[in-house]
Amino acid sequence: MPLVVQKFGGSSVADATSLKRVAKRIVETQEAGNDVVVVVSAMGDTTDELLDLAASVTDSPSERELDILLTAGERISMSLLAMAISELGVEARSYTGQQAGVLTDAAHGKASIVGVVPERIARTIEEGGVAIVAGFQGVSETMDVTTLGRGGSDTTAVALAAALGADVCEIYTDVDGLFTADPRIVPTARQITDITSEETLEMAAHGAKILHLRAVEYARRYGVPIHVRSSFSNKIGTWIRTDDSSEESSMEEPIIAGVAHDRSQGKITVMGVPDVPGAAARLFAVVAEAGANVDMIVQNVSSAATGLTDISFTLPEADGPSTLAALRAAAGDLGYSDLRYDDQIGKLSLVGAGMRSHPGVSARLFGALSDAGINIEMISTSEIRISVVTRAESLDGAVRAVHTAFDLDSSESEAVVYGGTGR
Amino acid sequence: MPLVVQKFGGSSVADATSLKRVAKRIVETQEAGNDVVVVVSAMGDTTDELLDLAASVTDSPSERELDILLTAGERISMSLLAMAISELGVEARSYTGQQAGVLTDAAHGKASIVGVVPERIARTIEEGGVAIVAGFQGVSETMDVTTLGRGGSDTTAVALAAALGADVCEIYTDVDGLFTADPRIVPTARQITDITSEETLEMAAHGAKILHLRAVEYARRYGVPIHVRSSFSNKIGTWIRTDDSSEESSMEEPIIAGVAHDRSQGKITVMGVPDVPGAAARLFAVVAEAGANVDMIVQNVSSAATGLTDISFTLPEADGPSTLAALRAAAGDLGYSDLRYDDQIGKLSLVGAGMRSHPGVSARLFGALSDAGINIEMISTSEIRISVVTRAESLDGAVRAVHTAFDLDSSESEAVVYGGTGR
Numbered sequence: 001m002p003l004v005v006q007k008f009g010g011s012s013v014a015d016a017t018s019l020k021r022v023a024k025r026i027v028e029t030q031e032a033g034n035d036v037v038v039v040v041s042a043m044g045d046t047t048d049e050l051l052d053l054a055a056s057v058t059d060s061p062s063e064r065e066l067d068i069l070l071t072a073g074e075r076i077s078m079s080l081l082a083m084a085i086s087e088l089g090v091e092a093r094s095y096t097g098q099q100a101g102v103l104t105d106a107a108h109g110k111a112s113i114v115g116v117v118p119e120r121i122a123r124t125i126e127e128g129g130v131a132i133v134a135g136f137q138g139v140s141e142t143m144d145v146t147t148l149g150r151g152g153s154d155t156t157a158v159a160l161a162a163a164l165g166a167d168v169c170e171i172y173t174d175v176d177g178l179f180t181a182d183p184r185i186v187p188t189a190r191q192i193t194d195i196t197s198e199e200t201l202e203m204a205a206h207g208a209k210i211l212h213l214r215a216v217e218y219a220r221r222y223g224v225p226i227h228v229r230s231s232f233s234n235k236i237g238t239w240i241r242t243d244d245s246s247e248e249s250s251m252e253e254p255i256i257a258g259v260a261h262d263r264s265q266g267k268i269t270v271m272g273v274p275d276v277p278g279a280a281a282r283l284f285a286v287v288a289e290a291g292a293n294v295d296m297i298v299q300n301v302s303s304a305a306t307g308l309t310d311i312s313f314t315l316p317e318a319d320g321p322s323t324l325a326a327l328r329a330a331a332g333d334l335g336y337s338d339l340r341y342d343d344q345i346g347k348l349s350l351v352g353a354g355m356r357s358h359p360g361v362s363a364r365l366f367g368a369l370s371d372a373g374i375n376i377e378m379i380s381t382s383e384i385r386i387s388v389v390t391r392a393e394s395l396d397g398a399v400r401a402v403h404t405a406f407d408l409d410s411s412e413s414e415a416v417v418y419g420g421t422g423r
Numbered sequence: 424m425p426l427v428v429q430k431f432g433g434s435s436v437a438d439a440t441s442l443k444r445v446a447k448r449i450v451e452t453q454e455a456g457n458d459v460v461v462v463v464s465a466m467g468d469t470t471d472e473l474l475d476l477a478a479s480v481t482d483s484p485s486e487r488e489l490d491i492l493l494t495a496g497e498r499i500s501m502s503l504l505a506m507a508i509s510e511l512g513v514e515a516r517s518y519t520g521q522q523a524g525v526l527t528d529a530a531h532g533k534a535s536i537v538g539v540v541p542e543r544i545a546r547t548i549e550e551g552g553v554a555i556v557a558g559f560q561g562v563s564e565t566m567d568v569t570t571l572g573r574g575g576s577d578t579t580a581v582a583l584a585a586a587l588g589a590d591v592c593e594i595y596t597d598v599d600g601l602f603t604a605d606p607r608i609v610p611t612a613r614q615i616t617d618i619t620s621e622e623t624l625e626m627a628a629h630g631a632k633i634l635h636l637r638a639v640e641y642a643r644r645y646g647v648p649i650h651v652r653s654s655f656s657n658k659i660g661t662w663i664r665t666d667d668s669s670e671e672s673s674m675e676e677p678i679i680a681g682v683a684h685d686r687s688q689g690k691i692t693v694m695g696v697p698d699v700p701g702a703a704a705r706l707f708a709v710v711a712e713a714g715a716n717v718d719m720i721v722q723n724v725s726s727a728a729t730g731l732t733d734i735s736f737t738l739p740e741a742d743g744p745s746t747l748a749a750l751r752a753a754a755g756d757l758g759y760s761d762l763r764y765d766d767q768i769g770k771l772s773l774v775g776a777g778m779r780s781h782p783g784v785s786a787r788l789f790g791a792l793s794d795a796g797i798n799i800e801m802i803s804t805s806e807i808r809i810s811v812v813t814r815a816e817s818l819d820g821a822v823r824a825v826h827t828a829f830d831l832d833s834s835e836s837e838a839v840v841y842g843g844t845g846r
Contacts, residue, residue, distance in 0.1 A: 064516065068498055068505075072502075073495075080488075099567075
């Protein structure tokens with residue numbers, strides 16, 4: 001019998017009505033001839049309410065205690081969901097991360113799964129029941145409760161699917177799947193029916209608020225097919241394939257998967273750096289020490305007259321102030337002449353596994369931006385991605401121009417709201 | 424170092440302010456030179472809110488799932504309390520029933536503790552920390568979460584105190600301790616400073632809303648001294664001694680511990696029962712089959728003329744309808760002539776270990792009621808208790824009259840509200 005792992009986020013189980021709707025869908029999936037394992041997040045705003053409670057008691061909660069507190073959220077949603085399913089006449093049992101055998105390291109608040117031993121889950125489905133598993137949580141070697149951090153429930157679902165050898169991991173969300181661009185910016189964006197995990201990773205890493213990176217990485221590593229779909233309809237959503245070899249052979253494959261954008265980066269330019277061996281290394285050692293997560297780096301050709309160069313790099317805006325402070329503190333050592341910070345930038349990323357075998361993609365991209373009168377400030381590329389930095393106010397126009405240039409526009413506007421998948 | 428187990432009920436940790444007050448008290452106890460283990464219930468109305476959530480999804484929740492749901496309550500209170508203590512600079516770690524080694528049978532919703540293996544708790548206090556343990560919950564042999572039912576947190580505290588060899592188990596409540604009668608009825612009721620576990624059991628079993636029976640029984644069996652006291656003051660409360668031998672030797676011991684009352688009973692009278700061997704046995708077999716918890720039984724002297732007798736017994740009002748139905752269904756077999764039900768009764772119980780060595784207590788009791796013009800409908804006694812049934816509307820007056828007759832009145836009224844200790 002096929003085995004389906006279904007993951008429902010907090011907005012899908014926000015209240016009794018939605019819990020019952022989700023229960024009905026689960027029962028229908030089982031009645032269609034599948035074994036079903038469900039991963040569920042905390043209801044609606046529960047996590048935020050628990051964080052507020054913690055804040056009312058202390059400014060600096062212990063991470064161990066915070067994990068115990070937050071995992072109360074899934075206990076509530078998972079037991080209520082099991083009750084709602086039983087109410088429909090199907091046996092359902094809920095399990096904590098620990099009971100489901102989700103073993104993690106001890107990094108409270110951002111634990112990594114080190115193994116999954118889902119014995120009780122396997123037994124429950126063998127006996128014909130539905131197993132409900134708390135997302136987002138696991139247990140460490142010391143038998144302490146841990147949480148997996150942002151995107152944790154998606155990762156729980158994929159990890160369970162891998163351990164159980166599931167046929168598919170269905171991630172339910174409030175939109176129909178992944179889109180070629182954010183429909184709020186590009187009304188003609190199309191739903192993607194089929195995408196590789198590699199492309200999904202590049203999209204997610206460069207601003208597309210779709211699945212969490214960790215879950216996709218896990219799926220890729222263990223070969224778990226993911227189906228991202230709407231919890232409000234039975235339409236087919238987006239399949240994320242992990243068998244990347246097939247894409248090479250298919251002539252029908254579109255070249256481009258989609259256009260991602262990211263408005264959350266800032267740019268630091270270090271001016272007048274001596275263009276001598278080791279200067280860049282010293283500079284980025286200081287940046288790394290400050291904990292900044294550097295994305296793109298551009299170094300200008302140095303001036304022959306002065307022997308000085310400028311180095312620009314992008315980083316999350318949140319890392320801006322601390323990185324600037326670290327660079328200022330090291331000014332004497334680094335010997336630069338000036339430091340500039342710009343948070344008014346936008347980044348556009350064109351992603352497509354087909355780029356490998358299709359030359360001319362970058363020329364078409366730059367041509368489209370040029371035709372739209374948009375200036376490119378930085379460029380970086382990977383095998384299946386080209387990213388450019390523009391002025392923040394030009395970003396939306398850039399995304400639309402590129403989307404059109406690569407024939408991604410659908411004939412009609414999709415009336416959807418683009419959103420994340422919850423925690 | 425002395426080891427103190429402290430139990431705080433839901434009303435003591437209803438919000439951030441009370442959590443912080445409780446945290447301060449715990450830290451003060453540790454600073455006074457004690458090791459401290461804390462047992463905590465769910466905050467305020469959390470349990471009722473969770474029950475409401477379950478009711479919004481199903482009318483007949485699975486008991487296993489209900490236990491998972493309800494135990495979310497202590498996860499929240501225990502982690503917040505640990506945070507509040509850490510905020511005061513003292514290391515605190517919270518543990519679920521399972522982590523604390525509270526092993527139970529599998530009777531979800533009303534599980535019994537079968538063993539306590541508090542290794543992690545012992546290690547935490549050895550390391551100088553405060554251990555916070557979730558009350559009311561444990562883990563079954565199948566590693567499923569269980570709850571202990573009403574009074575569960577008190578039982579958790581006493582069981583942990585026994586397993587850890589604690590010097591005292593402090594039960595915090597919103598009153599100063601146990602009283603010689605309910606101060607709402609007897610304004611001159613006195614706080615009891617010292618009482619035996621045997622007397623406490625009799626008081627609790629006969630209507631005094633003090634500690635739960637199970638907790639006192641557990642304390643008695645394992646010799647755990649209990650100190651019931653207010654979470655709002657540092658006053659000495661009521662000590663419940665388990666060393667019953669000492670009371671015999673003390674000449675200073677008061678004869679009477681207190682006057683309990685119970686308004687929650689009903690009375691069934693079965694009239695015209697054939698007075699032949701086995702008739703009562705058959706009658707009470709039917710009653711037991713109906714699940715009724717019979718308290719007092721009185722059989723009249725049978726009429727020589729008819730060879731018939733009347734049998735009256737009391738039982739919790741909640742058991743009344745089902746028991747009457749069972750008796751009606753068995754009417755042919757039992758051969759009685761009529762069935763009467765009376766829920767307008769009250770029960771007064773005078774409790775005191777000193778009764779054993781002091782004759783004349785019952786005469787004084789009956790005299791006091793007679794002087795007050797109160798009619799006695801039924802009488803039952805144990806070694807250390809005399810209970811009488813009166814009309815419900817006479818009960819308050821009866822309690823006051825008896826309280827006065829046994830010199831229990833204090834010189835001044837205690838300005839307190841008498842209440843329970845939460846779950």
